[in-house]
Every structure is written in C-alpha cells, then in structure tokens.
Amino acid sequence: MIETTTAPHVMVYRNFIAGEWRDSHGGLFEVYSPANRELLYRAQRSTVEDVRAAIAAARDAFETAEWRDDPNTRTAALLKFSEAVRARHEDLATQLTRESGKPFPISRGEALRLAETTSYFAGLARWIFGRSQVPQPGSLSIIMREPVGVVGIIVPWNAPLALLARALAPALAAGNAVIVKPASYTAGSTVELGKIIEGIPEFPKGIVNIVTGPGDPVGAELAKHEDVDMIAFTGDTSTGREIMRLAAGNLKKVSLELGGKSPTIVFADANFDRAIRGAINAASFYNAGQICIAGTRVLVEESIHDAFVARVAELVPKMKVGPGWEKGVEVGPVISEAQLRKVTGYIEEGKKEARLLVGGHRLTDGELAKGFFLAPTVFDEMPPDARIAQEEIFGPVMGIITFRDLDEAIRIANNTRYGLVAAAWTRDINKAMRIATRVRAGSVWINTFGKMFQSTEMGGFKQSGLGRQYGLEGLFEYTELKHVNIQMEK
Numbered sequence: 001m002i003e004t005t006t007a008p009h010v011m012v013y014r015n016f017i018a019g020e021w022r023d024s025h026g027g028l029f030e031v032y033s034p035a036n037r038e039l040l041y042r043a044q045r046s047t048v049e050d051v052r053a054a055i056a057a058a059r060d061a062f063e064t065a066e067w068r069d070d071p072n073t074r075t076a077a078l079l080k081f082s083e084a085v086r087a088r089h090e091d092l093a094t095q096l097t098r099e100s101g102k103p104f105p106i107s108r109g110e111a112l113r114l115a116e117t118t119s120y121f122a123g124l125a126r127w128i129f130g131r132s133q134v135p136q137p138g139s140l141s142i143i144m145r146e147p148v149g150v151v152g153i154i155v156p157w158n159a160p161l162a163l164l165a166r167a168l169a170p171a172l173a174a175g176n177a178v179i180v181k182p183a184s185y186t187a188g189s190t191v192e193l194g195k196i197i198e199g200i201p202e203f204p205k206g207i208v209n210i211v212t213g214p215g216d217p218v219g220a221e222l223a224k225h226e227d228v229d230m231i232a233f234t235g236d237t238s239t240g241r242e243i244m245r246l247a248a249g250n251l252k253k254v255s256l257e258l259g260g261k262s263p264t265i266v267f268a269d270a271n272f273d274r275a276i277r278g279a280i281n282a283a284s285f286y287n288a289g290q291i292c293i294a295g296t297r298v299l300v301e302e303s304i305h306d307a308f309v310a311r312v313a314e315l316v317p318k319m320k321v322g323p324g325w326e327k328g329v330e331v332g333p334v335i336s337e338a339q340l341r342k343v344t345g346y347i348e349e350g351k352k353e354a355r356l357l358v359g360g361h362r363l364t365d366g367e368l369a370k371g372f373f374l375a376p377t378v379f380d381e382m383p384p385d386a387r388i389a390q391e392e393i394f395g396p397v398m399g400i401i402t403f404r405d406l407d408e409a410i411r412i413a414n415n416t417r418y419g420l421v422a423a424a425w426t427r428d429i430n431k432a433m434r435i436a437t438r439v440r441a442g443s444v445w446i447n448t449f450g451k452m453f454q455s456t457e458m459g460g461f462k463q464s465g466l467g468r469q470y471g472l473e474g475l476f477e478y479t480e481l482k483h484v485n486i487q488m489e490k
C-alpha cells in the first residue's frame with residue numbers, strides 16, 4: 001500500500017501530542033493518490049512508544065485540566081472548531097479528494113458534516129445531566145453522568161472526516177480527552193485538524209492528540225493499553241472483533257461501527273423512478289461503493305423485475321468515472337491496489353454466481369490507467385446465499401435479487417450476518433411498517449435512503465456493531481453513570 005521512497009520536497013505531517021508537533025520513533029510512510037499514484041505527502045509511522053506518549057498526554061490533560069468540569073469552555077472550543085472547519089472546508093475537501101480520489105462535492109459535503117456535527121454536540125455539552133430521587137426516607141440519590149476518561153478513536157479511510165466527527169465531537173462534548181488514530185490512506189486530512197485545534201486556546205494541551213501509523217501497533221496499542229478507558233472504533237467487522245479482544249485486558253468500553261451488506265427493497269407499488277434512483281444512490285457508487293451503509297443487495301419484486309433491470313442497465317453505465325477533482329465526475333477510484341484486487345476478485349466470482357448486467361471490469365483508458373478505477377458494476381439474478389450477496393465487497397458493485405412477496409423480502413433482507421441499515425420503496429403503509437419492524441437493522445428508511453441527522457441515533461444490529469452514534473445516545477456512549485447517595489440526619 002504505502003512504500004518508502006526518497007522523493008524530496010514533499011509535505012511531512014507530524015504527530016500532534018500534548019499540543020506539540022512531534023516526530024515519531026518509527027520514521028515516515030508515504031501516501032499516494034489512488035487516482036494517479038502521485039506521491040502526496042509523508043506522515044509518521046508511529047511506534048508503541050509514540051502511542052504511549054499520546055496516552056500519557058491525554059491522561060494528564062484529563063486529570064489536571066478543568067475541561068471535564070467546564071461545559072461552557074467545551075461548548076466554546078467545539079463551536080470555534082466548527083467555525084474554523086467551515087471556514088477551511090474547501091481546503092479540507094481538496095485534501096480529501098486528493099488522498100481518496102472521491103468526487104470533490106462529496107468531500108465538501110463531508111468537511112461540512114464535520115462542522116455541523118461538531119456544532120450540534122457543542123450545544124449538547126451543556127445538556128449532560130442525570131436525575132435524582134428519594135429512594136427511602138432521609139436518603140437522596142443523585143445519578144450523575146461523568147466523562148469516561150481517555151478515549152481512543154480509530155477511524156477508517158472511506159469517509160474519514162464525517163466518521164471522525166461523530167466520535168470526536170461527542171467524546172469532547174462529554175469532557176473526555178482523546179487520541180485519534182486515522183487510517184493511513186487518509187492521515188493528512190485528519191492531521192490538518194490538529195492545526196485548527198492548536199489555534200483554539202479553549203482546548204487544553206493534550207485534550208486532543210493525533211497519532212498516525214499502522215493499525216498494528218498504533219491502533220492495537222490504544223485498544224489494549226490499561227490507561228485508555230474507551231475505544232471508539234469504525235472499520236471492518238474482523239478488525240472490530242480484534243479490538244474487542246484487545247480491549248478485554250482492562251475491560252475498557254468499546255463502541256464499534258462495523259461493516260454492512262444492506263438491503264434496499266423495491267415493491268411493485270413503489271414510485272418506479274424514485275425507487276430506481278434511490279436504489280442506485282443507495283449502492284453508493286459516488287464513493288466507489290466504499291460506504292458501510294451501501295445498499296448492495298437490491299431486492300426487487302418479481303412483477304417489476306424486468307423493467308427495473310432494463311432501467312438500471314440504462315442509467316448506471318452513464319455515470320462518469322474519473323479522478324474526483326475533475327468536474328462532473330460521479331465515481332472515483334477505489335482506495336488502493338489491494339482494494340482493486342479484492343473487488344476484482346469478487347467481480348470474477350460474481351460472474352460465475354450471478355448474471356453480469358453492466359460493468360465488471362477495470363477502466364484503463366487514457367489517464368485512468370494510472371489509478372484504481374472500476375466500471376460501476378451490477379449483477380442480476382444474484383443468489384441470496386452467494387458470496388457476493390453475503391460478504392462486504394466495499395467496491396462499486398450492486399446485486400439484484402428477485403422476491404415474490406413481503407415475507408420472502410423480509411427473509412432475504414435478514415439473511416446476512418450484518419444489520420446496519422435497510423431501505424424499502426413502497427406506497428403501502430402496511431408493507432412499510434412490516435419492513436420497519438421486522439428487518440433487523442439499526443436504521444430503516446422508507447422511500448428514501450441514507451438520511452442521517454446529528455440528532456438521530458445510528459448503529460448496527462448483529463455483526464454491524466455495538467453502541468450508537470449521533471443523538472443523545474451517541475453522546476451518552478462517552479459517559480459513565482455514577483450513583484451518589486446522601487443520608488440526611490434527622
């Protein structure tokens with residue numbers, strides 16, 4: 001993925017620890033554009049020693065600064081952060097598009113989402129309260145919420161700013177100190193945020209630390225270290241399982257946002273045009289399919305199957321594929337050569353298991369040869385038990401499955417180890433309600449897809465995760481409950 005060369009004059013990102021920019025003990029790694037393989041920057045290949053320094057800085061800040069007891073300062077700090085991100089959102093989006101290859105408007109939306117999520121939780125910093133009761137005569141109980149302490153936040157590369165926001169903002173709003181570990185492919189856009197934090201005096205030094213480097217040892221050390229109280233992890237289900245194992249050492253809290261294989265269900269009574277566009281949008285070609293909630297299994301009612309397939313075959317090949325910085329591009333590259341190989345492997349397997357409708361190959365015309373571009377791919381007649389219907393491909397690949405009635409649709413929708421999101425298109429309120437109540441997923445959308453608000457919780461059922469992001473529950477994840485009892489004298 002990332003090799004070391006000796007190219008000069010390339011930007012170097014340092015770790016942000018205790019409010020200082022520090023070199024690591026492990027040298028540097030290099031990050032290349034997935035769209036043209038240009039060397040973009042170098043970042044720190046941190047070691048266990050560097051991670052421990054960040055943990056010590058976070059612990060010290062948490063124990064000594066007034067941050068944990070001062071919601072007004074936390075609100076002010078987060079609001080300033082939000083405003084600064086908003087002011088710099090075009091630069092952040094440019095960086096994100098360079099390192100991920102995704103279309104610029106998608107990167108811009110992500111940078112703005114970081115600003116919005118931070119301002120939402122800035123308000124909630126002053127809304128952290130418990131309750132009180134008199135459980136017996138002369139006895140007063142107070143149920144208080146306190147910050148968990150030192151929180152390690154481990155982020156993937158597919159939507160690094162938006163995904164960081166929904167852990168970083170509530171963790172800070174609740175009064176914790178954090179260590180952020182970005183994915184290596186997108187380290188730069190995250191380290192840029194350290195520059196913003198450095199300029200905001202309301203953030204005590206060491207309350208936010210950013211350490212780059214490989215999952216093991218950087219993320220692994222955060223997950224196992226005794227002085228880290230909680231890990232907020234977003235990434236692959238297998239990595240989540242490993243994080244849980246490592247976290248067992250000191251029984252730290254874990255919040256896990258993992259993979260998905262989400263169904264979008266189209267009934268014959270749906271608004272046909274809206275449903276088609278909704279299903280294509282759900283497949284997340286705009287991020288080359290690299291979205292955890294991607295609706296990669298499209299369940300279509302038998303009577304409209306042929307019309308649906310014909311329209312998909314007409315629309316999907318028209319999508320413009322290219323580097324995200326080019327105007328009008330709708331689909332960027334996948335993140336790396338390894339990802340390209342993985343997705344191509346699934347496509348080749350899919351050709352044996354299902355009927356290839358469109359795409360199914362790498363794009364190498366002209367400049368595209370320099371990057372990791374795949375044609376948006378759709379399979380029809382995908383067997384619900386096939387590997388491409390069961391495993392998360394994380395590429396621009398969607399599969400169509402036919403169903404006969406509501407019960408069969410629910411059965412197929414639930415026939416996966418994942419349970420992140422689901423969507424259905426229908427005008428029948430009874431079908432909509434049955435889907436909403438029977439499909440085991442953390443979010444269910446009816447006649448729409450992907451509506452995530454800062455004030456509404458999201459998260460996974462089954463192997464899609466543990467805990468919730470966003471909303472009040474997403475804030476309370478980063479708190480501990482304490483019972484204080486006071487005995488009154490007669």
Ligand code: NAD
Binds near residue numbers: 157183216256259420
């Ligand atoms: P990944 O699990 O490979 O990596 C995620 C992060 O974990 C990276 O920062 C990585 O360096 C780190 N990591 C890797 N090994 C580690 C270890 N042993 N210990 C600690 N940290 C380690 O995932 P990815 O490829 O970066 O991201 C894609 C995955 O993320 C997909 O499965 C996708 O569905 C999932 N995802 C889930 C959500 C959600 O909200 N549920 C959102 C986005 C992405």
